[in-house]
Amino acid sequence: xxxxxxxxxxxxxxxxxxxxxxxxxxxxxxxxxxxxxxxxxxxxxxxxxxxxxxxxxxxxxxxxxxxxxxxxxxxxxxxxxxxxxxxxxxxxxxxxxxxxxxxxxxxxxxxxxxxxxxxxxxxxxxxxxxxxxxxxxxxxxxxxxxxxxxxxxxxxxxxxxxxxxxxxxxxxxxxxxxxxxxxxxxxxxxxxxxxxxxxxxxxxxxxxxxxxxxxxxxxxxxxxxxxxxxxxxxxxxxxxxxxxxxxxxxxxxxxxxxxxxxxxxxxxxxxxxxxxxxxxxxxxxxxxxxxxxxxxxxx
Amino acid sequence: xxxxxxxxxxxxxxxxxxxxxxxxxxxxxxxxxxxxxxxxxxxxxxxxxxxxxxxxxxxxxxxxxxxxxxxxxxxxxxxxxxxxxxxxxxxxxxxxxxxxxxxxxxxxxxxxxxxxxxxxxxxxxxxxxxxxxxxxxxxxxxxxxxxxxxxxxxxxxxxxxxxxxxxxxxxxxxxxxxxxxxxxxxxxxxxxxxxxxxxxxxxxxxxxxxxxxxxxxxxxxxxxxxxxxxxxxxxxxxxxxxxxxxxxxxxxxxxxxxxxxxxx
Numbered sequence: 001x002x003x004x005x006x007x008x009x010x011x012x013x014x015x016x017x018x019x020x021x022x023x024x025x026x027x028x029x030x031x032x033x034x035x036x037x038x039x040x041x042x043x044x045x046x047x048x049x050x051x052x053x054x055x056x057x058x059x060x061x062x063x064x065x066x067x068x069x070x071x072x073x074x075x076x077x078x079x080x081x082x083x084x085x086x087x088x089x090x091x092x093x094x095x096x097x098x099x100x101x102x103x104x105x106x107x108x109x110x111x112x113x114x115x116x117x118x119x120x121x122x123x124x125x126x127x128x129x130x131x132x133x134x135x136x137x138x139x140x141x142x143x144x145x146x147x148x149x150x151x152x153x154x155x156x157x158x159x160x161x162x163x164x165x166x167x168x169x170x171x172x173x174x175x176x177x178x179x180x181x182x183x184x185x186x187x188x189x190x191x192x193x194x195x196x197x198x199x200x201x202x203x204x205x206x207x208x209x210x211x212x213x214x215x216x217x218x219x220x221x222x223x224x225x226x227x228x229x230x231x232x233x234x235x236x237x238x239x240x241x242x243x244x245x246x247x248x249x250x251x252x253x254x255x256x257x258x259x260x261x262x263x264x265x266x267x268x269x270x271x272x273x274x275x276x277x278x279x280x281x282x283x284x285x286x287x288x289x290x291x292x293x294x295x296x297x298x299x
Numbered sequence: 300x301x302x303x304x305x306x307x308x309x310x311x312x313x314x315x316x317x318x319x320x321x322x323x324x325x326x327x328x329x330x331x332x333x334x335x336x337x338x339x340x341x342x343x344x345x346x347x348x349x350x351x352x353x354x355x356x357x358x359x360x361x362x363x364x365x366x367x368x369x370x371x372x373x374x375x376x377x378x379x380x381x382x383x384x385x386x387x388x389x390x391x392x393x394x395x396x397x398x399x400x401x402x403x404x405x406x407x408x409x410x411x412x413x414x415x416x417x418x419x420x421x422x423x424x425x426x427x428x429x430x431x432x433x434x435x436x437x438x439x440x441x442x443x444x445x446x447x448x449x450x451x452x453x454x455x456x457x458x459x460x461x462x463x464x465x466x467x468x469x470x471x472x473x474x475x476x477x478x479x480x481x482x483x484x485x486x487x488x489x490x491x492x493x494x495x496x497x498x499x500x501x502x503x504x505x506x507x508x509x510x511x512x513x514x515x516x517x518x519x520x521x522x523x524x525x526x527x528x529x530x531x532x533x534x535x536x537x538x539x540x541x542x543x544x545x546x547x548x549x550x551x552x553x554x555x556x557x558x559x560x561x562x563x
Contacts, residue, residue, distance in 0.1 A: 196386035199356055202374040204400045204454070214399065218390040293390075 082265035115174025127186020148180035189223025225289030340511030
């Protein structure tokens, strides 16, 4: 006797639920445009305002500490006054090394681009070798572990002796500094490819080249990009130091030159630019990595 | 009645340093074309090892696998595997995952357009065509397993190997997928070898159930025929006396005669 009663209850309950659902969806679907913009503005503000406040406070403290007569370092107001020309005209070129900051930065970036590209190619290739072959790992890994602890500048005299020229030496220093994290992370990524993926490749009968392109590189991509990201940071560190010693056009030597002519304000401005460029480089590689490894990183 | 797939005196011994473990001992089994055979046993009895040997992913220590009277000892698309954890490549879409195998197997025999149509045909078979451009992370566990089945089917394997294909799914999804596999088997007439630890699943799906004793040195303890007419209906079978008898027989084997002592 109870059975039909429960059935009817279920039947009446279901349409009610269905009718209720679209109503909820409708209200969710149309929040006013202004509200959306306000929300975006709020979220941006939450991210942007705190660092701005901190920067303003730090600048204020700096100004207060350094504005006294006889202080060793210039206050921000003086830095700005001294370097106004450099800030507002980064593109001048008076010949020799007397160029705008744009040219110095671009010379440094070109060296980094060349050295880093070489180290990315060689690093990934060596990393794949070490990750794939147990014997290559046993033979090469101890070597890598020792070599990677050598500070960038320690390579400079040796490379100057070998290349007898500043330009290739600087590029070599970048190469040798940034290659280790790329090798090591790539090798770890290759070694961590799940056995499942290898099984899939085996069942489908991918040849070694297809396995490399279709399984190995995408599977190891998150690790490879971790290595590439550490590598770009290290190469930017190395180039500044190497350029100080090598001379010529480049942001590193610009800093050294400013120190030799006691233009402390210029040093501060250059440091600011070095930081910004390093940050952008790091974000750039991270961004590329995010696009390339979409999908992979989620698992 | 010629053997389509033949497991001939397979032994498997794992050696680590001086220690050796005999996992499988003298496994003999013949499977006919179009047959659905399940291998059931307690965990650790080496049934996955056996499947890997048939797939060619692991080598047998002695003995071998014959497919249509030819020995097979390396992996290949003629023995496509549906892996327990789907093993879809996360950086490829559903379509690309299936295409990976199709492009390899039919590189010479099908044109680009035919291959594309074949991928879609197989996705349609498992009702996953609507998700062709989704990545594995964007679909549910049951859907992933469907794509895994489509990938294996699309290679037109002589034997389809299922390695606990429904093990990682919830009960409702599992039942749904079992029905799908049954329908596919009915429609396409594949030869299927399935590893499972689920008694109901084995009885529902199989023509024969191979029961393995506990390891080490696991062997085939008993082979049970399931004389139920196809197509089988889950609901009708619940009260079917043949079904219940078969089920009881397998349960008896697993829990009375070959109890898994370590788990108790």
